Amino acid sequence: MITESAMPKARSYASSFLLVILLATSNYISLYRGMRLSSDCRRSSTINSNTLSANDTLTTNFISNNSNNDATTAQIIIDSNEESLATNLRRPQQQLHLQHDTQSQLSSSSSSSSWSNIPILPPNNNLKVVLVTGGAGFIGSHVATALLQRGDIVIIIDNMNDYYNVSIKESNLEWVKEAAAAERKRKTMDSSIAADNNDEDENNNPNLSIYYGDINNSTLLSAIFDQQDQHNAPITHICHLAARAGVRPSIRNPHIYIRANIMGTLNILDFARRYNVTNVVMASSSSVYGEVINNGSNEGSSFSEEMHIADTPLSPYAQTKRSVELLSYTYHNLYQLNITNLRFFTVYGPRGRPDMAPHVFISNIFRGESIEQYGDGKSSRDYTYIDDVVNGVVRSLDRSYPYQIINVGGGSEGTTLSNFIGLVEQHVGTKAKIVQRPNQMGDVSHTRANITKAKMLLGYVPSVSMEEGVRRTVQWYKETHG
Ligand SMILES: NC(=O)c1ccc[n+]([C@@H]2O[C@H](COP(=O)([O-])OP(=O)(O)OC[C@H]3O[C@@H](n4cnc5c(N)ncnc54)[C@H](O)[C@@H]3O)[C@@H](O)[C@H]2O)c1
Numbered sequence: 001m002i003t004e005s006a007m008p009k010a011r012s013y014a015s016s017f018l019l020v021i022l023l024a025t026s027n028y029i030s031l032y033r034g035m036r037l038s039s040d041c042r043r044s045s046t047i048n049s050n051t052l053s054a055n056d057t058l059t060t061n062f063i064s065n066n067s068n069n070d071a072t073t074a075q076i077i078i079d080s081n082e083e084s085l086a087t088n089l090r091r092p093q094q095q096l097h098l099q100h101d102t103q104s105q106l107s108s109s110s111s112s113s114s115w116s117n118i119p120i121l122p123p124n125n126n127l128k129v130v131l132v133t134g135g136a137g138f139i140g141s142h143v144a145t146a147l148l149q150r151g152d153i154v155i156i157i158d159n160m161n162d163y164y165n166v167s168i169k170e171s172n173l174e175w176v177k178e179a180a181a182a183e184r185k186r187k188t189m190d191s192s193i194a195a196d197n198n199d200e201d202e203n204n205n206p207n208l209s210i211y212y213g214d215i216n217n218s219t220l221l222s223a224i225f226d227q228q229d230q231h232n233a234p235i236t237h238i239c240h241l242a243a244r245a246g247v248r249p250s251i252r253n254p255h256i257y258i259r260a261n262i263m264g265t266l267n268i269l270d271f272a273r274r275y276n277v278t279n280v281v282m283a284s285s286s287s288v289y290g291e292v293i294n295n296g297s298n299e300g301s302s303f304s305e306e307m308h309i310a311d312t313p314l315s316p317y318a319q320t321k322r323s324v325e326l327l328s329y330t331y332h333n334l335y336q337l338n339i340t341n342l343r344f345f346t347v348y349g350p351r352g353r354p355d356m357a358p359h360v361f362i363s364n365i366f367r368g369e370s371i372e373q374y375g376d377g378k379s380s381r382d383y384t385y386i387d388d389v390v391n392g393v394v395r396s397l398d399r400s401y402p403y404q405i406i407n408v409g410g411g412s413e414g415t416t417l418s419n420f421i422g423l424v425e426q427h428v429g430t431k432a433k434i435v436q437r438p439n440q441m442g443d444v445s446h447t448r449a450n451i452t453k454a455k456m457l458l459g460y461v462p463s464v465s466m467e468e469g470v471r472r473t474v475q476w477y478k479e480t481h482g
Pocket of ligand 1: 139242
């Protein structure tokens with residue numbers, strides 16, 4: 001059993017002192033009580049250094065998390081068994097990939113079967129320290145929770161922008177913190193952590209750090225990476241989900257999208273390179289596919305990764321997503337970074353994005369308000385339930401492919417808008433009041449993922465049917481808004 005002792009305390013104070021000195025040298029970082037990350041974080045972030053007793057799996061672990069939505073507290077955890085975690089977290093040397101590997105993956109852009117020769121990687125189940133960008137968002141908060149629940153260390157950065165109601169993002173973070181606390185409690189009960197730590201609150205968790213800030217803020221990112229390094233918990237993986245999402249708003253204001261999605265991703269890739277991150281998983285989108293025309297109709301066609309229509313994106317949003325796929329190839333090629341771009345297909349589920357049709361339809365039908373249906377209802381989407389997407393993301397984080405683009409879809413034939421509305425009506429128990437509108441500029445008519453590659457390379461198999469997914473989402477909506 002590891003208890004707090006004079007030695008770890010002394011080491012903790014020494015570590016804290018070093019950290020203070022380091023931060024104080026930055027023009028952008030000022031001291032406040034313990035330590036304060038200020039800079040241009042949208043909200044003030046306070047870091048306090050304390051000593052805790054440690055669990056069996058952690059050695060020197062920097063923690064910060066959001067204690068009251070206005071502050072970020074940090075603590076140093078010291079474990080007597082430093083070697084075990086240091087070994088676990090040490091980044092593997094970057095593999096230098098033979099040119100022909102790269103060639104074979106690139107040629108997957110032109111040949112439907114070329115990727116089938118790629119050696120399938122088994123999962124690496126080591127403990128991971130994962131920077132989740134956009135972790136307060138819909139997908140990010142679910143991914144962060146799943147990682148915490150299996151024992152990984154999660155660091156979230158999110159600028160909490162007001163693309164949709166910020167209180168939803170705040171409540172997403174509360175949900176993540178609860179999951180971290182539950183996991184912490186489980187570990188505490190399983191291990192020999194001193195009993196007096198059992199009532200640690202959810203804001204004081206060693207496995208979760210939350211930063212309010214922009215991915216374009218290099219000063220903040222440097223501080224995060226450096227602190228993780230100094231405390232022997234270097235960031236090993238990046239799950240890059242932060243982006244301005246949404247097709248239609250990107251037509252109105254493309255500049256925001258270029259800055260957040262392209263400039264922001266460039267910054268993240270730079271940090272991945274500088275800090276020798278093992279694996280980067282990035283969110284791309286089915287939007288990159290644009291339209292497939294088959295004999296005048298694209299119904300029934302499925303999108304596979306090698307299709308060239310991805311090079312004719314129909315909206316600024318789609319263009320940013322395709323651009324970062326290409327940018328990440330360049331970074332992979334120049335710096336041997338392992339990067340996988342996951343093309344998500346219309347993700348829905350509990351705590352779904354309030355601007356997206358599934359959420360809007362459920363919410364409006366539930367409240368007896370009318371819904372706007374764009375087009376004749378025959379457009380279709382390969383809706384993907386959030387748990388399946390999380391599964392795809394986690395599988396991808398566990399497999400460091402040198403460079404890949406992989407569809408993560410629902411694997412169905414696609415569901416028409418009319419059928420989707422019908423399912424919602426059935427589960428809500430109310431008839432929808434539909435106002436029909438013309439098709440929207442930038443929207444594609446049909447999306448349908450070919451997920452053969454995801455099955456082969458990631459072992460990804462979606463498990464939640466449309467029926468079941470809508471049932472669960474409506475149930476969640478009733479429980480939280482009813
Ligand atoms: N939801 C879907 O159906 C879907 C489909 C395809 C692709 N995607 C992609 O998946 C990712 C996650 O999507 P989501 O639905 O969870 O969206 P979301 O808007 O709920 O989450 C994105 C998060 O990123 C944060 N963010 C945005 N710009 C930032 C910046 N510059 N710095 C720091 N944080 C920033 C936002 O505050 C938000 O919390 C996005 O990259 C999106 O483009 C989503």
